[in-house]
Amino acid sequence: MTTVILLQEHTTRDQLSDVVDRLSDVDKSPNVHSDTLVSTSASAAAARDAVGALPQVVHVQGLTADYPKAALGARHGMSKVRLGSSVIGGNGFTVIAGPCSVETPDQMMRTSMAVRASGAHALRGGVFKPRTSPYAFQGLGRDGLSLALEAREATGLPFVTEIMDLRDLPLLAESVDMLQVGARNMQNYSLLREIGSTRVPVLLKRGLAATIDETLMAAEYLLDGGNEQVVLCERGIRTFESSYRFTLDVAALTVLRERTHLPVIVDPSHAAGASGRVIPLALAAAACGADGIIVESHCDPSVAKCDGAQALPVEQLPDLMRRLRFAVASADRRLVLNSPAPQRQAAVLYGQEVTQKAS
Amino acid sequence: MTTVILLQEHTTRDQLSDVVDRLSDVDKSPNVHSDTLVSTSASAAAARDAVGALPQVVHVQGLTADYPKAALGARHGMSKVRLGSSVIGGNGFTVIAGPCSVETPDQMMRTSMAVRASGAHALRGGVFKPRTSPYAFQGLGRDGLSLALEAREATGLPFVTEIMDLRDLPLLAESVDMLQVGARNMQNYSLLREIGSTRVPVLLKRGLAATIDETLMAAEYLLDGGNEQVVLCERGIRTFESSYRFTLDVAALTVLRERTHLPVIVDPSHAAGASGRVIPLALAAAACGADGIIVESHCDPSVAKCDGAQALPVEQLPDLMRRLRFAVASADRRLVLNSPAPQRQAAVLYGQEVTQKAS
Amino acid sequence: MTTVILLQEHTTRDQLSDVVDRLSDVDKSPNVHSDTLVSTSASAAAARDAVGALPQVVHVQGLTADYPKAALGARHGMSKVRLGSSVIGGNGFTVIAGPCSVETPDQMMRTSMAVRASGAHALRGGVFKPRTSPYAFQGLGRDGLSLALEAREATGLPFVTEIMDLRDLPLLAESVDMLQVGARNMQNYSLLREIGSTRVPVLLKRGLAATIDETLMAAEYLLDGGNEQVVLCERGIRTFESSYRFTLDVAALTVLRERTHLPVIVDPSHAAGASGRVIPLALAAAACGADGIIVESHCDPSVAKCDGAQALPVEQLPDLMRRLRFAVASADRRLVLNSPAPQRQAAVLYGQEVTQKAS
Amino acid sequence: MTTVILLQEHTTRDQLSDVVDRLSDVDKSPNVHSDTLVSTSASAAAARDAVGALPQVVHVQGLTADYPKAALGARHGMSKVRLGSSVIGGNGFTVIAGPCSVETPDQMMRTSMAVRASGAHALRGGVFKPRTSPYAFQGLGRDGLSLALEAREATGLPFVTEIMDLRDLPLLAESVDMLQVGARNMQNYSLLREIGSTRVPVLLKRGLAATIDETLMAAEYLLDGGNEQVVLCERGIRTFESSYRFTLDVAALTVLRERTHLPVIVDPSHAAGASGRVIPLALAAAACGADGIIVESHCDPSVAKCDGAQALPVEQLPDLMRRLRFAVASADRRLVLNSPAPQRQAAVLYGQEVTQKAS
Structure with missing residues (x-):
């Protein structure tokens, strides 16, 4: 049982101590997470009796599991997370798109x-790929990273990629805009601890059999x-249904x-698991209140080395964006397209790029 | 393995016989379901070789399971199903709402x-209730049906209710507009056969652990x-996640x-399982391409005898409808509100109703 | 919340009334299920305070769900259920075997x-078969029942068969020894109510997505x-694993x-789902404390009309019985083989039978 | 699609080349895993046509997924894995027991x-513990390892412990007898690759939502x-049932x-999840053909820092072993108890140990 106590923003040390002291009857060692957040193993009712009436206490909330800092009640507002020059969270909606894996200069x-060009906000692309079979394509590694950074430069869009091995953290932390922890590593606590010690934005995918509370504890x-x-990122859970790859859990x-x-x-x-289903699922997510989507897209899915069947052909991105506007509106939010300014410059760069690589 | 062969609309008997004859090499006893539909246990490839080139053959399609008449390829267009004076299917969107169970004259x-008043298209309400515990409220039965029929009369809206026992079929078939077969009875084949022999519109809910193909075979x-x-009706499947009651499977x-x-x-x-989640899930369904929703709503959820926690207070119906318009638009469909004409008349009737019951 | 209160065997009416009266503080309408069983919606703690000290009270037990009569605490001992001349329950172990469906006189x-001959205790065989596809073999119906009754006569073994339709109850109740309610109908409450009104032994299979508590409420x-x-009968639940048909839940x-x-x-x-896995699973069940097994077996699985792949060839029954003895012993129980006495007589009868049918 | 081709034990280089050459029609780059094992992405039928008739080919087998070296057909016999001076595999049965986590000198x-004393064959005990909450007890680390190594010395039993972080590999690889990869890390491929490069025996637990084939690919x-x-280690999968912690999948x-x-x-x-269920489940596993069990046991479960509820009190180990003999026999195997020789010497050591630590 975990209960959080949120304090006013300019709570003094004495006021904080007072809260801790008064909790001593119900919990000998409450956790002081910050100047404004205390948690306890006492029940919400007991904690409320002990400190609920103090003026410096904003509220006392019981949690469904042990995630005091992730809890809704742990902050004065909702979090916003930076992604390049933009943010995820608030009333906007963020679209991240790109290939499953970085494959060639031209493809990326x-x-x-x-x-x-579609107005999306960020790029994705795998360079270190976790694959179920040890014999499957495992990503281009450092070479893939270079290609991705060129694309980032050319488009001006921030880049998100997956980290699988904590030994790659120094390299990735300094070169990409957001690290993704994949579903298979959601409970790889050594990796989480290591990333937690940095200040790099991180996208944590729910494990395919992780409960919502386990995701929050991760x-x-x-x-x-x-x-x-x-x-956080919902990406489908494993159920008995096998007509698709995973059951997208919008209720989460x-x-x-x-x-x-x-x-x-x-x-x-x-x-x-099939590209024809991607847009409807993206719309469902937006209508259900998501802060954004991360979608696999490819300039030529038929030759993709990985997950080609589910890659949205880039030609369909404009239709996705058009329809997303309505779905996002239904959630009383707003989708603002990324401004198309850098496009032309990038096109030039891109032309050069291709020429250089081709030569 | 089941393969369907769809024929042109004015195929003659001889042309149909020709199809059957030519199939004899690959299947001795193909099924002739109608003048335009034949199915076979041969593979799609074999059937295509045998009859694919005939001018009366529209297409030959392999199915994922044995549901030849329900298959997309079994018809020249999509089905539309009547519900009172309106239809479900096509490019519209149908909203069915009402209480979990019919409880009192005033409540219904x-x-x-x-x-x-919200512009929804039909009423729902349980009169025979399947309950996990034999000691839970089992519905008002015939009395509940009478109350529901009064509400149908007053509003001019069609009425949908669940049938649990095939012995209730004569009573329900003549008095309601659509019969619902609940998730627990999705594979109660005796009940399905009996309803199949009538021409009453039926709403078949997916079982909580039924695959998509099993639902189609039901x-x-x-x-x-x-x-x-x-x-058909998707209503959530059973998975490991227990933060809500069932995992709504929009990908289905x-x-x-x-x-x-x-x-x-x-x-x-x-x-x-909680009313605050109902609107987002309804929007997700609409954005993902559903033909409509059936939603539990109650004039006073706090006193509901059944499922009060998940009942949408009727005050929130207008907001649901407002936001649904956007979600439906994202699916390139259109939500047309039911015309508000009968409202006033019904209000008068309703006033009388309440007066009479109160005296 | 349901709590049961078990009373001494010769509790008087006054003593029973006393229990009910004293409960009135915590529950205005406790349920009196029999002379020795009362249940209440009060908590176990509250009920214990109210009546726990009375001499006529054996114990007060809180349940995990609403199944007062099925609860362990509802009786003075474990139930035993008759199956022909033997019983299921106690320290013995019962083996029921036979084909998935009754197909021909010779096969049955x-x-x-x-x-x-193997020493098993009862026969099984489907005559009305629930099938996922409406076009699959649905059983021989009344003709199958006749064949099964002949086998019952010839072997002297009791016969268990599934009931799907409550209209078949009069026929089946008078002719078979135990009715099976299949997994698909576990929550067909009309059927359950109807069988509950008889005194025919019944085998209730757990639904493929039913929780243990839902099974008890059924x-x-x-x-x-x-x-x-x-x-009750555990028969496997539906999970994400598809290497076999269902996940046998021995922990249940x-x-x-x-x-x-x-x-x-x-x-x-x-x-x-495959015959080579049946014996290990049967042994696991026995070792884990089951009161018996019901196993599909066939004299010639290669020609079975239904579920042939998982049918244990009858030649393997002796090996099953031999190994079961050890597994049952590990559960501190005892497997007593059925006495082989009627065999020879039956063999004679069987010879006649075949002759007659052949003529 | 993966197909394996097993060659005779003394196949020459030329014979191997011949196999590879003949496969070139159906697969340009077959994998040569060893002198006796080749795999190909061609179908089993195609590979059989190409090389099935060669005398050096023992058999050609199609796999259900991409695990050529783990496949049954990849070897001439079943694997045996060393654990201290004994082995896991063959017709024996191995019992590994010990606490969830190493807590104190006395406890361990x-x-x-x-x-x-019970006759079990190896010790288990966590020193680095993966915990769902970052605030839960995370194991004693190096200190715990020291305590475990003392117990190993005292008992003469090999020691198995979990590795979570690849940076701990040098330490653990040189001090323990078998490394456990936990369910959460089953698809932590960096960790697997690193352990794969050593020759330390490893116990790989199935992920809680991993299919059987995914486990084999790990x-x-x-x-x-x-x-x-x-x-490999089956340890329960995640399903909808929540009466226990995980659904033990004996069918696996x-x-x-x-x-x-x-x-x-x-x-x-x-x-x-509860100690009273452990023995029945252990027996079920043995009866179903497991090569052994790994069971949590504790000298005083009521004070365990982790998973006390499911720890088998050490007093029950003899009963477990007694009953396992029958269950193992039902699987046509044999449980040989570990010889009790070192016990007395260890008891002396243990007396000294406690004295030293207490001083």
């Missing part, structure tokens, strides 16, 4: 330029280390909204 | 009038009996669209 | 004689009607032992 | 001595690195036996 650049590993730049969005201040985005691609 | 009438029991007025909508011509609506209420 | 008789429908001859046996006095047997065949 | 030594990461000392044992040569043991403790 063409796909990225199309993502840019986020807590990051937050506990001091890294507050955390975005509604529950997360009740429990956490962290932004939540959705990956409709891995659940879909 | 007040709720129904609010449903009518619908096939109805269609095979000759009842073509079948609407995308798969069903690939496999069947039957309309599909969504029940967001049973999955939600 | 040969299989049944082999079941008899049994409660039978018990509440007065039918105490109820045996341990939980059921904590919660109910009803006997529990296991069907290893439907979970296995 | 008392528990270990009781494990030894094992393939280890085997592909050259580490052949791999034991039957499927694994069809697909792999690797030994498979079972952890009945984490699935059970």
